[in-house]
Amino acid sequence: MKGYSLINSGSGALLILLFLGTAAQGLHARQIETVLTPPSPAAGEAATLQVKINGASSAKPAGVPRVEGLEIDFSGTRRGFEFINGKTWSGVILQYTLVPSRPGSFTVPPLDIVVDGENVRTRELRFTAAGAGAKPGTKPRAGRGDFVPLVELSAGRVYQGQPVLARYYLLHRGAELTGRPVFKNIPETGGFVTRQVEERIEETVVRRPEGDYYRVHVATFAALPTREGEYRVGGGAVEFQVADSFIFGFPRNVALAFGTEPVRVLPLPPAPPADYRGDVGDFTIHGEFPPGPVKVYEEKKLTLTVKGRGNIFTINEPAVESTDGLRVLVEKNGETIGAGRDTPEGEARYIVTLIPEKPGTLAVKAAAFCFFNPWSGKYERVSTGPFSLEVKEGTALPVGEQGGAPEDPDRTRRRKILALLLSLTGAFVLAGGTVLWERRRYRLVKKHDVPRTPPPPPEPPRTKADYRRELLIALKRGDMPRFYRTAEKALNQMADAVKDGPLASRQGEVSALKNRLQRVKYGGGELGAEDADALYNELLALLNEYHSMP
Structure with a gap:
């Protein structure tokens, strides 16, 4: 019985240990859940696999398995929190992108991950991929699996x-974008100059062979070809954030690269007109000429507006020629550029300044603008109608600079003498007026008896305690300039007191101390530590005898 009892006790202890070990293992076991969305993707469709680790503070993949016919990419890590049907969940979520290249059944082996420094594995995942196009409205494989970057060109064949x-x-x-995509790499193409164009395109729904999509406009660029040839236009990369699908989840960053599209650049036709300066587009020109005559050398402003479509970014100014007796200056006064249906559209504004150099009716030649029209394939020219400018005699410039006969020297000398006399007369009048005003102001002040501002009260004399304290502080700190200033003030105050009174016999002693101090202060000398202490003691002795000082 005794042996049987021992055997049973040992078995019971073993069972207890096994139970405790199992319980401890259960306490440390990780709750890992795998979710595939959609659960049965079509061939070529990107599906999202989420590995949710409950209660974890950090997690990362230890590797990504390879499966034939299935592309598996790690997308990122984020923390998440859920509150569903009264139950809460919080932890770390690892996200993978799965893209089956063929229909059929697939088995994803357990994924190796590191959770809070511990190596763990997920369960095996099995799913079936349908045939391509079997499920309408499914996502295509593009970019990170969630988005499709798209570049659309207005034309694939253009002129230089x-x-x-x-x-x-x-x-x-x-998807819920938390902000507008931002270009990480600006589109660039060799042989082209790229300019961004302001354009607002509302979000719409577009239909593609693989289903319907929301289309979000990111940006519009104008690519200006500088030479002929075959090119590919587009490229660039954007970054943006997408809100997490879980409640209180962190947004994830997404980066997408755009593709390119082919463009053929044709050369311009040969034999351009003599006044052609490289402008390409379809333009009109309009001029506004304000009516009314002007004087000689008085400016007249003419406003020109070139409006149309094409290359407005580097458009040349209209040609306005100067004529005999008329100088012409042309300067740009702003531009407005936007995106049309297939090319930039807008206008460029110019100010033409006309300066007549002689009187009479002057002819203003037409403002002309020559360009190549890619839609007609021809060189064209537009112009404003000619204007006439009525110029009258005037004094816009000093006499002698208007192009007339030279002035008589005697007349010039008389004019200078007259100007000098006028200047002297003005100076005398100004001086006399100033004197009269000052006298009148003095009478007004005296009449009203305006009180003057009283001088500030004198500084109260310092006490013996003040001097003793300042002298001691300066001596202890080695601040000799302060020591000299304080001693000099004390001696000056005592010198006034010893002239008459009971301390008159000490007048010589006070004067001797002042002389010693002045020789040191102003003679470039310096007191040693012992000399300073001796001077300090002598000053204290005089201060103690100076009973009239409080």
Whole structure:
């Protein structure tokens, strides 16, 4: 019985240890859940696999398995929090992108991950991929699996100098963007000059073979070809954030690169007109000439506006020629550029300044503008009608600089003498007026008996305690300039007191101390430590005998 009892006791202890070990293992076991969305993706469709680790503070993949016919990419890590049906969940979420290249069944082996420094594995995942196009409205494989970057060009065949509009879009299936995408790399193409164009395009729904998408406009660029040849226009990369699908989840960062589209640049036709300066587009010109005559050398402003479509970014100013007796200056006064349907549109404004140099009716030649029209394939020219400017005799410039006969020297000398006399007369009048005003102001002040501001009260004399304290502080700190200033003030105050009174016999002693101090202060000398102490003691002795000082 005794042996049987011992055997049973040992078995019971073993069972207890096994139970405690199992319980401890259960306490440390991780609750890991895998979720595939959609659960049965189509071939070529990107699905999202989420690995949710409950209660974890950090997690990262230890590796990504390889499966034939299935592309697996790690997308990122984020923390999440859920509150569903009264239950809360918080932890770390690892996200993977799965893209099956064929229909059929797939098995994803357990994923190795590191959770809070501990190596753990997920469960095996099995799913079936449907045939391509079997499920309407599914997502295509593009970018990170959630978005489709798209570049649309306004034309694939242009002339040299004719801008191409490149519109950048982002296609998605209802993702929540937390902000507008920002270009990380600006589009650049060799042989082109790229300019961004302001354009506002509302979000719309577009239909593609693989389903419907929301289309978000990112930006519009105008690519200006500088030479002929075959090119690819587009490129660039954007970054943006997408809100997490879980409650209180952190947004994830997404980076997408845009593709390029082919463009062929044709050369301009040969034999351009003599006044052609490289402008490409379809333009009109309008001029506003205010009526009314002007005087000689008086400016007249003419406003010119070149309006149309094409390359407005580097447009040349209209040609306005000077004529005999008329100088012409042309300067740009602003521009307005936007995106049209297939090319930039807008206008450029100019101010033409006309300066007549002689009187009479002067002819203003037409303002002309020559350009190549890529839509007609011809060189064209537009112009304003000629104007006439009525110029009258005037004194816009000093006499002698208006192009007339030279002035008589005697007349010039008389004019200078007259100017000198006028200047002297003005000076005398100003001086006399100043004297009269001062006298009148003095009488007014005296009449009203305006009181003057009283001088500030004198500084109260210092006490013996003040001097003793300041002298001691200066001596202890080695601040000899302060010691000299304080001693000099004390001696000056005592010198006034010893002239008459009971301390008259000490007048010589006070004077001797003042002389010693002045020789040191102003003679470039310096007191040693012992000399300073001796001077300090002598000053204290005089201060103690100076009973009239409080």
